[in-house]
Amino acid sequence: MTPPDTNSPAPVARGAEAMRDAILRKLTFDIGKSRAGALERDWFMATALAVRDHVVQPWLNDMRAAYDTGEKQVYYLSLEFLIGRLLRENMSNFGLMADVRAALVSLDVSPALIEACEPDAALGNGGLGRLAACFMESLASLSIPAFGYGIRYDHGLFKQAIRDGWQEEFPEDWLNFSNPWEFARPEIAHPIGFGGSVEEVEGGDGSIRHVWKPAETVLAVAYDTPIVGWRGKHVNTLRLWSARAPDVLRLEAFNRGDHIGAVSERARAEAISRILYPADDSPSGQELRLRQEFFFSSAALQDLIRRHQRVYGSLNTLPDRVAIQLNDTHPAIVVAELMRILLDDNGMEWADAWRVTQGCISYTNHTLLPEALESWPVALMEQLLPRHMQIIYMINAVHLGEVSEAYPGDNRLLASLSLIEEQSGRRVRMGHLAFVGSHKVNGVSALHSELLKQTVFRDFHMLSPQKLTNKTNGVTFRRWLQQCNPCLTELLVESIGPDFLDDPEALRGLEKLAGDAAFQQRFAEVKRVNKQALAQVIRERTGIRVDPTAMFDIHIKRIHEYKRQLLNVLETIALYDAIRAEPHREWQPRVKIFAGKAAASYHRAKLIIKLAHDVARIVNRDPMMRDRLKVVFLPNYNVSLAEVIIPAADLSEQISTAGMEASGTGNMKLGLNGALTIGTLDGANVEMLEHVGAENMFIFGLTTPEVENRRKEGWHGQMAIEASFRLSQVMDQLSSGVLSPDDRGRYVEMVRNLRDHDHFLVTADFDSYFTKQREVDMLWAQQAEWQRAAILNTARLGWFSSDRTIREYAEEIWRVPVEH
Numbered sequence: 001m002t003p004p005d006t007n008s009p010a011p012v013a014r015g016a017e018a019m020r021d022a023i024l025r026k027l028t029f030d031i032g033k034s035r036a037g038a039l040e041r042d043w044f045m046a047t048a049l050a051v052r053d054h055v056v057q058p059w060l061n062d063m064r065a066a067y068d069t070g071e072k073q074v075y076y077l078s079l080e081f082l083i084g085r086l087l088r089e090n091m092s093n094f095g096l097m098a099d100v101r102a103a104l105v106s107l108d109v110s111p112a113l114i115e116a117c118e119p120d121a122a123l124g125n126g127g128l129g130r131l132a133a134c135f136m137e138s139l140a141s142l143s144i145p146a147f148g149y150g151i152r153y154d155h156g157l158f159k160q161a162i163r164d165g166w167q168e169e170f171p172e173d174w175l176n177f178s179n180p181w182e183f184a185r186p187e188i189a190h191p192i193g194f195g196g197s198v199e200e201v202e203g204g205d206g207s208i209r210h211v212w213k214p215a216e217t218v219l220a221v222a223y224d225t226p227i228v229g230w231r232g233k234h235v236n237t238l239r240l241w242s243a244r245a246p247d248v249l250r251l252e253a254f255n256r257g258d259h260i261g262a263v264s265e266r267a268r269a270e271a272i273s274r275i276l277y278p279a280d281d282s283p284s285g286q287e288l289r290l291r292q293e294f295f296f297s298s299a300a301l302q303d304l305i306r307r308h309q310r311v312y313g314s315l316n317t318l319p320d321r322v323a324i325q326l327n328d329t330h331p332a333i334v335v336a337e338l339m340r341i342l343l344d345d346n347g348m349e350w351a352d353a354w355r356v357t358q359g360c361i362s363y364t365n366h367t368l369l370p371e372a373l374e375s376w377p378v379a380l381m382e383q384l385l386p387r388h389m390q391i392i393y394m395i396n397a398v399h400l401g402e403v404s405e406a407y408p409g410d411n412r413l414l415a416s417l418s419l420i421e422e423q424s425g426r427r428v429r430m431g432h433l434a435f436v437g438s439h440k441v442n443g444v445s446a447l448h449s450e451l452l453k454q455t456v457f458r459d460f461h462m463l464s465p466q467k468l469t470n471k472t473n474g475v476t477f478r479r480w481l482q483q484c485n486p487c488l489t490e491l492l493v494e495s496i497g498p499d500f501l502d503d504p505e506a507l508r509g510l511e512k513l514a515g516d517a518a519f520q521q522r523f524a525e526v527k528r529v530n531k532q533a534l535a536q537v538i539r540e541r542t543g544i545r546v547d548p549t550a551m552f553d554i555h556i557k558r559i560h561e562y563k564r565q566l567l568n569v570l571e572t573i574a575l576y577d578a579i580r581a582e583p584h585r586e587w588q589p590r591v592k593i594f595a596g597k598a599a600a601s602y603h604r605a606k607l608i609i610k611l612a613h614d615v616a617r618i619v620n621r622d623p624m625m626r627d628r629l630k631v632v633f634l635p636n637y638n639v640s641l642a643e644v645i646i647p648a649a650d651l652s653e654q655i656s657t658a659g660m661e662a663s664g665t666g667n668m669k670l671g672l673n674g675a676l677t678i679g680t681l682d683g684a685n686v687e688m689l690e691h692v693g694a695e696n697m698f699i700f701g702l703t704t705p706e707v708e709n710r711r712k713e714g715w716h717g718q719m720a721i722e723a724s725f726r727l728s729q730v731m732d733q734l735s736s737g738v739l740s741p742d743d744r745g746r747y748v749e750m751v752r753n754l755r756d757h758d759h760f761l762v763t764a765d766f767d768s769y770f771t772k773q774r775e776v777d778m779l780w781a782q783q784a785e786w787q788r789a790a791i792l793n794t795a796r797l798g799w800f801s802s803d804r805t806i807r808e809y810a811e812e813i814w815r816v817p818v819e820h
């Protein structure tokens, strides 16, 4: 808890009346508008600033307290924080929701409209960035002192528009109208060097010290956003860095009369924080990306080291006060940069520096996809970070020396464990660097962590069997239940009491109501209300009318071949064919709802979006369907859209090729809100199955070892297609061009790929998926049974709270105290 600060100003007044005054004051004095002239956006800004006032004092107190007590702090380094909106989160976590809404209503302003004015902070691509955002909220809710460190991108993830069924990308401008949540800290500006050379300076005692003389310096300027925990118990800081050219640079050039040159140099420096890389699961390999990675890693280290040194002086005790978590390998250069700071700037011996480095750092792996494992050409590293490259060579020499000693003469092992990949030009393997520099490495679901031990880190695991652990992902229930689904939350509070708001495991209390017909009806009624709201959004954004009593079958996530939206679209075609073949059978009405962005350069993913639209055009217009099948693609998937879709989901599609989805978190959000999952045994689906039970989930398809065997045998889709009447019919429609009359050859290549290769085993899983979908229909026809299973999903997914995940990190990796 926050100790009282006798120097603080008086607490901010509470109550709707006080809130109304506060909002009006902000509108007048901070926004400079009158009530009559205020636009919705002005009301949003005024409201956000009034809410922010409640955050500031507890925030300052908590930061001061962490500083005074010298508690160990967690530093969460992530190139992405997919936060979404903050107004509702801050109101809700501070218990201000009712007051603010009443205040706005009394001012004749619609709370819903002004909440919708807030732009999404889309500083991430998908799951990895959203995980970082959930973790920040859970850290604050568990009162663990923590900083999130990342980049304040001027432009977050692109906006997706759909034209003629094709994805188009538009720049995202979340900072166009100022951001009410952040505090600029222009006085906190760390110099970040690039390029140049390394000088060797002889010390008096004959020792040699290395001094890096960068050719170029960019300033990392801090912007702080307070992150409020549940019930406002604790407030932490998300510190995002913005790149600024140092003034000296500009002045020199200006004085030489090179005005254009000075400005372009400035633009080059500031390009670092200009834009988020929009590729999910495949590193771009561009120099700017490496500059981004080093930029925020170095800024974070300088910041936390300065904080430590001000109090303790010596850096020997750093691991007692500092836990640095690397969210994937993007900040892995921290290993070399921390070594450089300890060795070169602080004169520490190698062995001590290495102990401190490993003691502080731990690393989370997010993927097994070989194409997503990050590596950088040695030549680029040498040019951009010459001293770091030397240190990486030294780390590698010591590391491989230890390996040789333990396993003499094993060259295969040496090559496999080396930080340098020698095969495809020489490259630094960032995963290996992160592994050796960490005291703990974790995967993000039980299956994923097990596969890490068997595949990418097999030899590392043999070398240090204690290092690899599992921390199954979670999601914050405040955002993904309480805030996005207030009707369900209210029903739950009424039925099982409010304990679950503070202890998600208390949702278990629902189990005893799962068979209760009256409760089932109320549960279904909440869902119906949420589906009506989604139907409204669908109508507004796509023009398509959907029936809220039909089953809402939801497939929302980044568009990627391994996530297999294509499998779902092919099944949609097959279902369409089946309904047309037997129009008089009793078909269960379904709306297939897709949303997700494809990386701009990922042509196959973009073609899947186009196919979904081609299928939708035909299905939605066919009078024979009579609302029994509709297909919807909602554009511009982001956190705010997810918050509308998820409470309205009946069925959750989690159908990745087994062994390829590290965890998934969308699966947890949907299940928590009472959707039944149709899914493969992949990622955290496996653990969800253990929690909710096989009778409440629809599992189908190849398992991970079966996928591996198929691939070893050299899988071709041809045989599976020939063996399946339904699938061959679907393939024929794709190749014949009936789905794409404007371009009959559009899907020829797609079909050829499925026949010849089908790396993602779409054809292999098609029949079992189609059959499982008919089981879904059968259960849907028995509404009482369906509702029972849906309630049990909500009841039994409490374990997937990110509070549980963060507690595990705190106890087993960071070793910081945490309340229970």
Ligand SMILES: *Cc1c(COP(=O)(O)O)cnc(C)c1O
Binding pocket: 125, 126, 127, 130, 556, 557, 558, 637, 638, 639, 642, 663, 664, 665, 666, 667, 669
């Ligand atoms: C939860 C979430 C994700 C991750 O979804 P998966 O289904 O786990 O891939 C991606 N984007 C947004 C906006 C999310 O909220």
